[in-house]
Structure formats: C-alpha cells, structure tokens
C-alpha cells in the first residue's frame with residue numbers, strides 16, 4: 679500500500695488543480711484545494727474554502743456543460759466537462775473539469791473530487807479549426823456553384839454541360855436511344871452591344887438565358903451557357919420533328935421577348951439554332967456530334983438568322 683505522505687505530495691505537487699468538496703454539507707462547499715488550483719484561479723485558500731466552486735463561472739452561468747455537472751452531482755456520478763471559468767483578475771480560461779464522487783463504506787456519498795486543467799490553448803485551436811472548416815465548406819459550396827452554374831446568367835455552365843453530355847452519351851449508347859443537341863447563338867449581338875452598351879448586353883443575355891431555361895418542357899432537357907452569346911440545349915429521346923418544333927418554339931419565345939434591336943433587320947433580338955440528331959454507337963463521337971450542330975448553326979446564320987436548321991449528312 680502506498681505511503682499516505684507520497685499520496686499527499688502527489689496532490690500538493692500536481693500541475694492540475696485538485697479540489698475536494700463536501701457532499702454532506704449544503705451547497706457542497708470546497709474543503710480542500712491544492713496549490714495548482716490557487717495558481718490556476720488566482721484565488722487564495724481563504725477565498726476558496728467553504729465556497730461552492732461555481733463562483734469560477736462569474737456571470738457566465740448559461741453554459742453548454744453546466745447542466746451536465748448539475749445532473750452528475752444530483753445523481754452522484756462522474757462527469758467530464760469543459761467550462762469557461764474566470765480567474766480572480768477576471769481573465770477567462772477554458773477549464774476541463776472532471777468530477778468524481780467518493781462513497782464511504784456505507785455507500786453514502788461523502789465528497790466530490792474535482793480535477794481542473796487549463797485547456798484554453800486546445801479549445802482556442804479547436805475553435806479556430808472549426809472556423810477554418812466552416813470557411814472551407816462555404817468556399818467549396820461557392821466553387822461548386824461556380825462550376826455548375828454560369829456566373830452571369832445563373833443557368834448551367836459549359837463545364838456542367840460537358841459532364842452531362844458524357845453521361846447522356848454513355849446512356850444513349852447503352853440503351854440505343856437518340857440524343858439531340860442545339861447550338862443557339864444570339865443574332866447580331868456585336869451590333870446590340872455597340873448600340874446599347876455592354877451592360878445592356880449583359881442584361882439581354884440574362885433575359886435570353888432565363889427565357890430559354892423556362893422554355894424547357896421536359897424534365898431531363900436542359901440549356902447551358904456555352905460561352906459568350908452562345909447557348910446549348912441537350913435532350914435525350916427526342917425525334918427530329920420534335921427537335922425542330924422545340925427549336926422553333928425557342929426562337930419564337932426569344933423573339934416574343936420584344937427586346938428592341940434597331941441595328942438588326944429583324945428589329946428585335948433573335949436567336950439562330952443549329953440542331954444535330956444522333957443515335958450514338960461505339961464508332962460515333964460527341965466531338966463530331968457537336969461539330970454537326972455547329973455546322974447547322976452556321977447554315978442558320980447564312981440563311982438570314984432567326985432560323986432553325988437541322989444538320990443533314
């Protein structure tokens with residue numbers, strides 16, 4: 679059995695604060711505190727003994743862990759909590775406090791032993807890391823938003839379109855279904871910018887984008903901003919006639935926005951649309967497919983704009 683003096687020395691020389699409170703007296707006053715506790719809190723023995731330890735919380739009594747202590751004390755159980763405590767000079771420190779009940783031979787609760795550690799450095803670091811993590815998550819969400827959505831118009835971005843195209847393509851090859859892509863370009867947009875200014879040009883692009891977006895009729899069809907004043911529609915399981923009808927509707931809807939364009943022979947803002955239709959197989963490539971839609975768009979422009987052309991081999 680260990681010498682009682684060694685035990686006493688261990689308590690007196692411990693770097694952690696050690697306190698004993700009497701569980702048989704009202705409000706569990708402290709009956710012992712070691713020198714490390716005095717050093718940690720700045721209070722002297724006279725100020726500590728016969729008081730309940732809660733004065734260390736000063737006016738900061740509503741803390742996450744205080745109910746945990748109350749419950750453990752009421753039930754005579756062990757608990758480990760981290761509290762904001764205040765030294766005599768008012769400075770705050772994070773106190774990691776363990777409370778252990780002591781029972782006598784008659785199984786009566788007689789005392790509580792409290793062991794206190796200043797964990798301010800650790801808690802501050804944890805809070806800092808948490809803050810950094812929140813910031814990282816916010817930045818990640820913003821980046822994802824930027825990758826998926828076009829910054830100016832808010833509709834899907836080109837990179838999202840490209841990701842979706844490879845998914846749609848793979849699925850179409852496997853299920854032997856068709857794919858339709860439509861390249862859409864705003865007509866005489868350079869002249870529009872020249873006439874009304876770049877800011878009005880940006881506003882017009884936003885209006886066109888949201889009109890195209892709202893004109894998508896089926897769940898899986900979508901439109902993305904391909905770049906500049908160019909948009910792209912991707913649709914699966916659509917036949918050629920449906921594709922032409924849908925592209926005509928898009929042209930009509932944009933024309934019906936009635937955005938004045940004095941330098942255009944159509945007098946209002948219009949779009950041209952080139953369509954490519956494919957039932958992809960192992961030999962075909964999405965690059966050629968997009969090129970076909972681009973060729974069809976070129977023809978629509980050559981035919982006078984505000985037109986739809988379906989690519990024919």
Ligand SMILES: Nc1nc2c(ncn2[C@@H]2O[C@H](COP(=O)(O)OP(=O)(O)OP(=O)(O)O)[C@@H](O)[C@H]2O)c(=O)[nH]1
Pocket residue numbers: 830863864865866867868869871875876877878879880883905906907979983
């Ligand atoms: N305001 C604005 N203009 C843009 C943006 N992106 C591209 N443009 C402009 O769009 C115009 C496209 O001009 P062009 O490629 O010559 O084509 P266009 O004048 O529309 O003529 P067609 O396509 O042949 O009918 C350029 O003047 C670009 O500066 C944008 O984000 N905002």
